[in-house]
Amino acid sequence: MAWPQHFRLRGRRDIQKVFKTGRKFKNRFFLAVSLRNDLGHPRVAIIVSKKISSSAVIRNRIRRIVGEISRAGLSKSLERDISINVLEYEKDKPVFISQLKQLVLQLNAHDQSR
Numbered sequence: 001m002a003w004p005q006h007f008r009l010r011g012r013r014d015i016q017k018v019f020k021t022g023r024k025f026k027n028r029f030f031l032a033v034s035l036r037n038d039l040g041h042p043r044v045a046i047i048v049s050k051k052i053s054s055s056a057v058i059r060n061r062i063r064r065i066v067g068e069i070s071r072a073g074l075s076k077s078l079e080r081d082i083s084i085n086v087l088e089y090e091k092d093k094p095v096f097i098s099q100l101k102q103l104v105l106q107l108n109a110h111d112q113s114r
Helices: 012-021 058-073 093-112
Strands: 023-026 030-036 043-048 082-087
Touching: 012 030, 012 043, 012 082, 023 093, 030 093, 043 058, 058 082, 058 093, 082 093
Parallel strands: 043 082
Antiparallel strands: 023 030, 030 082
8 A cells, every 4th residue: 555645746846846855765776865844744755767777567566665654653743844765676575575674664753853
């Protein structure tokens, strides 16, 4: 199940604002940028470029995997706009998924420390 519509970060202007002023978290596979919002819930954008795969089927599969793990792991009370960029995809899914879960924990921990 994907993020509901009101939990999605949409629009070029909103995503650019997050990239310009947000806090960055990076590991081998992902770059996440987080910026506080006043909505009372998180908004998430998942970006998978054509550099990762020229096949739309594979890009959408990656987007679904990232979306499901982030939806399950991120706190619904997190007041942040979050952009998750996939930098690299490896078919070794356990490594990819563990790196994503580690990133989600970092995002939750960062919000708890505020």
